Amino acid sequence: MIRTADVVVIGGGANGTSTAFHLTRLGVRNVVLVERRQLAAGATGKSGALVRMHYTNEAESRLAFESLKVFRNFGEIVGGDCGFESVGFVQLVGREYTAALHRNVARQQKLGINTRAIAPAEVGDLLPGADVSDVGAAAWEADSGFADPSATTFAFAEAARLGGARIETGVEALRVATDGARVAGVETSDGRIAAPTVVIAAGAWSTPLLTPLGLDVPLAPHRIQVAIFRWPPGLTRRHPAVIDAVHQAWFRPEGRASTLIGVELGSAHADPEKFHEAVDESYVGACRAALAARWPVFGGALMRGGWAGMIMMSADGRPIIDRLGPDGLWGMLGDSGTSFKTSPAIGRCLAEWIVTGASTTADLHPFRASRFAEGRPWHDPDHYGGQSLTVSR
Numbered sequence: 001m002i003r004t005a006d007v008v009v010i011g012g013g014a015n016g017t018s019t020a021f022h023l024t025r026l027g028v029r030n031v032v033l034v035e036r037r038q039l040a041a042g043a044t045g046k047s048g049a050l051v052r053m054h055y056t057n058e059a060e061s062r063l064a065f066e067s068l069k070v071f072r073n074f075g076e077i078v079g080g081d082c083g084f085e086s087v088g089f090v091q092l093v094g095r096e097y098t099a100a101l102h103r104n105v106a107r108q109q110k111l112g113i114n115t116r117a118i119a120p121a122e123v124g125d126l127l128p129g130a131d132v133s134d135v136g137a138a139a140w141e142a143d144s145g146f147a148d149p150s151a152t153t154f155a156f157a158e159a160a161r162l163g164g165a166r167i168e169t170g171v172e173a174l175r176v177a178t179d180g181a182r183v184a185g186v187e188t189s190d191g192r193i194a195a196p197t198v199v200i201a202a203g204a205w206s207t208p209l210l211t212p213l214g215l216d217v218p219l220a221p222h223r224i225q226v227a228i229f230r231w232p233p234g235l236t237r238r239h240p241a242v243i244d245a246v247h248q249a250w251f252r253p254e255g256r257a258s259t260l261i262g263v264e265l266g267s268a269h270a271d272p273e274k275f276h277e278a279v280d281e282s283y284v285g286a287c288r289a290a291l292a293a294r295w296p297v298f299g300g301a302l303m304r305g306g307w308a309g310m311i312m313m314s315a316d317g318r319p320i321i322d323r324l325g326p327d328g329l330w331g332m333l334g335d336s337g338t339s340f341k342t343s344p345a346i347g348r349c350l351a352e353w354i355v356t357g358a359s360t361t362a363d364l365h366p367f368r369a370s371r372f373a374e375g376r377p378w379h380d381p382d383h384y385g386g387q388s389l390t391v392s393r
């Protein structure tokens with residue numbers, strides 16, 4: 001028997017479950033989410049899950065800010081617990097980017113974000129013993145931090161289910177079915193679901209769903225890694241989350257006495273169907289070196305683990321959130337290693353667009369798929385170098 005749905009969401013990561021939740025919140029009852037493995041099996045479950053507002057453009061800051069409001073009030077807005085920890089966030093840049101950081105902070109303050117530029121010396125109070133001799137400027141966000149990405153996803157899914165959605169794990173979308181120029185549903189490993197609307201939020205596994213539709217979206221799956229280090233003796237206070245643009249690294253507390261770090265040397269094209277899930281030996285050394293360069297007490301720090309996950313990079317390193325190809329098809333594609341923190345707003349924007357015809361929470365035009373064909377890929381004049389980087393960009 002062919003099942004029916006108003007909307008089928010493909011992918012049970014933070015973005016798919018957020019979209020399903022927001023669709024039910026806007027009154028769509030017959031939502032089916034299909035996830036081929038388990039919830040948060042993709043990039044989401046591997047995420048560093050930094051939640052910061054500091055971007056070098058307004059569009060991403062706005063999505064992050066709308067999302068922060070959800071992370072900070074998750075129980076009331078969604079229900080359940082997203083594990084948000086408000087440890088604060090510091091952005092560090094080198095001297096050549098001092099003016100750019102000040103312009104970015106001013107732009108974010110205009111949006112209402114609680115951020116301010118701080119002197120490099122103040123960074124030493126936040127990271128006791130840190131070497132800030134190469135820091136030109138820093139931004140401080142007291143309200144930011146990190147969340148538990150799997151818990152966030154489970155909570156979105158449960159709230160969607162309570163709102164009437166069906167969450168089907170272990171069910172793979174094999175192809176998006178069309179009828180002429182319209183979406184007709186999804187062929188799954190558990191039969192066909194007829195639906196006029198489909199959202200692809202399949203992360204690094206999206207291309208096999210797009211290609212048969214003739215959609216040539218510039219996307220490449222990348223493997224990125226993290227490592228965890230036990231705190232050295234004497235370090236007892238949890239530190240804020242940090243993006244260190246000088247060392248192209250980002251880190252945050254993990255558990256009660258460890259630090260999780262990613263450096264941007266481990267991003268490489270890989271096959272999402274057979275990638276190595278453990279952290280590379282050489283990467284652990286690179287992480288320890290970057291952490292110790294900023295915070296010398298970590299020089300001999302004990303490695304306590306690490307892992308690798310798959311993200312989908314777009315050609316300009318920014319997400320693609322748009323209507324695609326056949327009528328009735330939407331996509332959250334090319335998460336580019338930065339789309340956990342924005343997932344509450346991305347899901348809401350997509351749901352608004354599908355239900356009301358327009359996204360009112362934020363302007364999604366900068367994320368349009370056509371920017372590549374227009375010859376206008378994303379460019380931030382006030383960037384900090386490393387436009388092709390992922391999380392720490």
Ligand SMILES: Cc1cc2nc3c(=O)[nH]c(=O)nc-3n(C[C@H](O)[C@H](O)[C@H](O)COP(=O)(O)OP(=O)(O)OC[C@H]3O[C@@H](n4cnc5c(N)ncnc54)[C@H](O)[C@@H]3O)c2cc1C
Pocket residue numbers: 010011012013014015016034035036037038039040041042043044045046047048049050051171172173174201202203204205206209224225226262308309310311332335336337338339340341342391
């Ligand atoms: C190591 C690492 C660190 C990161 N750090 C941060 C950070 O600090 N802050 C931040 O904001 N972001 C970070 N990210 C990026 C962030 O995790 C991702 O951008 C985000 O989780 C993407 O969510 P998603 O729902 O779009 O995709 P995913 O989480 O990848 O979910 C896609 C889901 O779709 C499923 N799927 C795929 N194909 C099919 C199919 N055909 N049928 C059914 N299901 C399918 C997959 O199994 C998967 O569960 C990091 C990522 C990694 C890997």
